[in-house]
Amino acid sequence: MRIAYQYKLLPSTLQLVTMNRWLDMLRQQYNWMLADWFDWWEMNRCLVNACPLVCNIAEPREKPEYYGQKRSLVRLKRDRPWYKEIHSQVLQDMVKRVKLAFARYLKGDCNGKRSGKLRFKGVNRYRSFTYPQASIDWIDSNKIELPKIGAVKVVWHRPLPPGFEVKSAILSRKADGWYITLSLQDDSVPEQTIDVVPNWDNSIGLDMGLEHFVADSEGELIDYPRFLRQAKSKLAKLQQKCDARPKGSVARKKLSQRIARLHQKIARQRYQFHCETANQLLIKADVVFVEDFNLSNMTKRCKPKQDENGTFLPNGQAAKAGLNKSFADAGISQFVNQILPFKAEKAGKRRIKVNPTGTSQHCCVCLNRVPKELSDRWHSCPECKAEMPRDTNSGVLIKKVGLGLASLKKAQRATARKEARALCVGTSLP
Structure with missing residues (x-):
């Protein structure tokens, strides 16, 4: 080891x-x-x-x-x-x-x-x-x-x-x-082999986000403290002072060191929060299902828009830049790909990635497709009348998909299922 x-x-x-x-x-x-x-x-x-x-x-x-x-x-x-x-x-x-x-x-x-x-x-x-x-x-x-x-x-x-x-x-x-x-x-300590078999009782599903850093399948919501946003004003003042000093001067170098130490403090706060959150989640379950997403694709710049004359039009990049900054502040990729698997392996537990496609657009109870915009934060299913926060619904669905209890490839809208049933019996929709 x-x-x-x-x-x-x-x-x-x-x-x-x-x-x-x-x-x-x-x-x-x-x-x-x-x-x-x-x-x-x-x-x-x-x-x-x-x-x-x-x-x-x-x-x-x-x-x-x-x-x-x-x-x-x-x-x-x-x-x-x-x-x-x-x-x-x-x-x-x-x-x-x-x-x-x-x-x-x-x-x-x-x-x-x-x-x-x-x-x-x-x-x-x-x-x-x-x-x-x-x-x-x-x-x-x-x-x-x-x-x-x-x-x-x-x-x-x-x-x-x-x-x-x-x-x-x-x-x-x-x-x-x-x-x-x-x-x-230490060669006398063997490498740990993890053979935990996931089931409904020993597993938990996690939905990662910005409104709530973690929403698990048991309904618990964990918020992120936003350390970078808290230090934003202090960073801005230091950077303004640093820019006002001549390049190569001793004062500019000292201010640059203060800025670097502040960024280091933010990184350490984020790392400690991630470790504490991982320990808190691993106490509740032996197997943790998380989304297998590519954060680099989620933080890409918006495509430019042009009119007929070639003039560039607003494409929402200003708002997207703030969203990307929030993603970087939360450090979701570091938590999912580095800290959580390390803590799980150290505790003899497992972290399993699940394809997140459709987990936010379907109901975790009946698998009915319930379309939502990004601003819609509440899940309300017209089919089974399920009511819960959107992130909690995604956490439960991630757990079901990870355990193989649900497959979103076969899930359809309620109207699509009615149309298919009507075609089978040869009758029209009521």
């Missing part, structure tokens, strides 16, 4: 300067190696028979590869002796990052999902470096001995679990200082 624990570092002034200097040197070498990959890619991605007739065909060159770039570090240290300050394994891990980043750009990850075109790292975009082979022997009381950096104070806010071995250490720079993430492994 492998887990990760993160702790706050309290480095001295000299150690702080050393770590920042390492980051800058690693960033520059990362950009150089990435440029080497791009140079090879631009020269070799097009076949000879597909090139235009009038062009300069570059001489073929060998493809940059992981071990070749690692061997180039020997020449790098000879030509630039200041790179000898960096621990050798930290420098080699930087080469591995280049390889993995470009591989995902070309081939994609294990799910086939490709990343966008890689960007060169700016000063504030390369924020961490890794010791691939850490050891428990580095820890001494309230300090941790980092090679070529020295003994750095650590805030041990929780003890390391006994029996685990330290495998690697990642040092990351955040808005409020430096942190270390220790990767721990």
Whole structure:
């Protein structure tokens, strides 16, 4: 079993300067190696028979590869002796990052999902470096001995679990200082296998939204505190002050740090709320059914509208921008795809995704189709007379679809069913 624990570092002034200097040197070498990959890619991605007739065909060159770039570090240290300050394994891990980043750009990850075109790292975009082979022997009381950096104070806010071995250490720079993430492994602890069989009594259905963050199938509604909206006025004042300061000035940098720390606080509040909500839901059930939706499609820009003369017309993007901001503030994707499955697996429970198509337009009791606009927040079925909040109805229907008790592919309008019944008996509608 492998887990990760993160702790706050309290480095001295000299150690702080050393770590920042390492980051800058690693960033520059990362950009150089990435440029080497791009140079090879631009020269070799097009076949000879597909090139235009009038062009300069570059001489073929060998493809940059992981071990070749690692061997180039020997020449790098000879030509630039200041790179000898960096621990050798930290420098080699930087080469591995280049390889993995470009591989995902070309081939994609294990799910086939490709990343966008890689960007060169700016000063504030390369924020961490890794010791691939850490050891428990580095820890001494309230300090941790980092090679070529020295003994750095650590805030041990929780003890390391006994029996685990330290495998690697990642040092990351955040808005409020430096942190270390220790990767721990214990081979004696097997990976957990979850074999919970869902049924009506041990499961629950969740409908995610903005009016109510979570509406479950038992009728409970959980609202989101809207942390970003609460800090909106404070953020606006800080950003106005920051924009008024000259670029590159000390005052502007200090205000930028205050803005970054405020955003970090909002992110931590959101993360804590998500964890508490996940724990609250997992206490009630062993299996949680959630919507399998793509939030990136829900936050796309509205398509532009033009009249006959080509003049652009209002398309509702101003209102959509506020909706997208609310989606980002709620962090629904983070909750559904990261925190909830992690908490469920840790507790020996399951999170199952369900196709949400039609769950808001059908009745959870009789499966009659009840069309609703987005502004309609109450479900009222004319067929079975069911009355409940719209989100609760969706939560119950998600649970039924997840358990296989309902199929919305066969659900029809009440009038459509009457028409089909009339055609079967050969009579007209009353």
